[in-house]
Amino acid sequence: DVKVTQSSRYLVKRTGEKVFLECVQDMDHENMFWYRQDPGLGLRLIYFSYDVKMKEKGDIPEGYSVSREKKERFSLILESASTNQTSMYLCASRPQGPEQYFGPGTRLTVT
Amino acid sequence: GESVGLHLPTLSVQEGDNSIINCAYSNSASDYFIWYKQESGKGPQFIIDIRSNMDKRQGQRVTVLLNKTVKHLSLQIAATQPGDSAVYFCAENIISGGYNKLIFGAGTRLAVHP
Numbered sequence: 001d002v003k004v005t006q007s008s009r010y011l012v013k014r015t016g017e018k019v020f021l022e023c024v025q026d027m028d029h030e031n032m033f034w035y036r037q038d039p040g041l042g043l044r045l046i047y048f049s050y051d052v053k054m055k056e057k058g059d060i061p062e063g064y065s066v067s068r069e070k071k072e073r074f075s076l077i078l079e080s081a082s083t084n085q086t087s088m089y090l091c092a093s094r095p096q097g098p099e100q101y102f103g104p105g106t107r108l109t110v111t
Numbered sequence: 112g113e114s115v116g117l118h119l120p121t122l123s124v125q126e127g128d129n130s131i132i133n134c135a136y137s138n139s140a141s142d143y144f145i146w147y148k149q150e151s152g153k154g155p156q157f158i159i160d161i162r163s164n165m166d167k168r169q170g171q172r173v174t175v176l177l178n179k180t181v182k183h184l185s186l187q188i189a190a191t192q193p194g195d196s197a198v199y200f201c202a203e204n205i206i207s208g209g210y211n212k213l214i215f216g217a218g219t220r221l222a223v224h225p
Binding site for chain 1: 119143145147152153154155156157160200204208210211212213215216217218
């Protein structure tokens, strides 16, 4: 079974803090994704990566950056957290086909 | 509990009944569709998929129907069980900038009552 893990299930940070969300997959997938999920809005793509050290902006990249130094790990960085970044963050990985495998999510609260 | 399901349309069914969850998609060039199930506190899980050259695909207790004429997708769950209670998302795959990209619907909450 594919396993995608995220470093934290719940996280509380203060406005202005730098926040790191880590995601690891164990299936040697080349493609990895970060989404945020908000009530009634579905999943919105923040960034994705199709290879080590490669990254592409998704639909809502503002206020975020990413890092992919190793194939299995994809990090989402909030340089200066703001209250409107309070959300559920979901990481996913994908082999060559379209299907994506999701982690359990990190619920981030910025106060 | 998780707040992801707030403001979502809700389908309420009795245990043992069949459920039909509908989804409209937007891109006529979409070549692949997926249904995901998201239980409270968990990430979305793959249920079933269908390619655009098909109009029906069956799995265990689930069937997906695709009507490309009206850009409509449905998920049918037979003999709905309490464990089916979750939020269900459809997703369409498009090619954007040379990459496969999934576009997700907002989701429907399925509530199963005993």
